[in-house]
Amino acid sequence: MPQLTSFAPARPEEILAPVKPWFVVLTLFLGLIGNLIPVTGVALALKPDFLALILLYWCIQEPRLISVGIAWGLGLLMDVADASVFGQHALAYAVLAYAAEYFRRRVLRFPLWQQAAQVAVLLLLCAGLVLLVRVVGGAPLPRWTYAVGPLVGALLWPVVTALLQWPQRPQRPAGSLAEH
């Protein structure tokens, strides 16, 4: 019977199993698919940037695997998928990855809900960069609902952390290492 507690976030002293690269690739792929889901109206305003969120998670957890270069490439994919200006998501994701790498030690010290607050700032920064690029390019200012997506993304941070960390968590309780 699976333990319910295994969905709880890892405490700092808990040692995680090393991540499998294929799992990172798979989750980023799922994030890309999540961004491609066609929605309209209220759902569109509420929809967070899944790819940015998952990317941010891996940049914070595994900076040696996922960093600025890969973030930039994924940003280019998003630019084509959105038919937006070439380079806007690429720039935003690259900066996001750098900010994640810069702040990762600080972010990881806090419990999940306080991490979410810091993630909100990072995601807003990412969205703000896209906004800046577009407004400089002559686009009209979007409505305030533009900021809702990143905030929803930050609210999802604990869920994302729990899900993405799950395969790495020790499967048996920490005390029973006898049969190992």
Next chain:
Amino acid sequence: MRHLSVEPPPFFHRGPSPLARLAFFGLLSLALLFTDTRYRYLENVRQVVAIALYPLQRLVLWPGEAVGYAMTYFTVQRTLAGDNAALKQELLVQAPAMQGYQLLQQENARLRALLEVERRLQGATTAAQVLYTGRDPFTQKLFVDKGESAGVQAGQAVIDEVGVVGQVTRVFPYMAEVTLVTDKDYAVPVRVERSGVRSVMYGAGTGRLPELRFLSPNSEIQAGDRLVTSGIDGTYPAGLAVAQVVSVERETGQIFARVICKPLAGVDRSSQVLILGRVAALPQRPEEATDNGPPRKGRNRVRE
């Protein structure tokens, strides 16, 4: 000079520092942004990446399509029977008009042949289904399921059963991007159906209604007027419904009236659209007066 061994041992080597990478990729992004907005050199790259992304995009659409199909399948029989009866009745009502229309069309064809006028529309029209609306909150776009493989070309006009939706702006192998008339600064040459006043309707961007610019306050236009395409641009055939005037503000201090209009077509709702064939090429525009000529004094000056 504080420490001699600044270099970490090779065991810890991680390539260039994050800041260096950010600088490199940031500059690359800026270069891309500049190239794409100014010169549009990168359309080929975009095409290639779009082909790679296409299966993914279809995959994501599949659940919604399946649900829609199931819903249609389980529509109550009675509803269908009722619809059928109503449609038959409507068909009967419209039959005289239809027969008259055929007569008129034949007559029209003969007259046109007499006048040796070129057919206005070249090429066939293409019915297309809307795949999804654009996710970019800064532009008003939608994507349809017909592309280069179906003979769609950039520049073709797109309408639905009520009126003009927009224009094809990018063509991918299996899909096409349509810019909607509500996109910012997207212009459609229109004519007020009631009075014949010509103007140009400009889109105002997401969440805002399009407007007519540069109309003098005394122009013959009022709220409720229908705007149809004037056909003088060579993109849209004349007479397609575009929008309805919502409000006209005439202020004494202003040179131009402020005319707000609402698109008639289901610009953001319709799921089926029709891509029109190209309008026959218009005669070449006359050359603009060169700089070394005398300066023009006014709009009404007659050109030699």
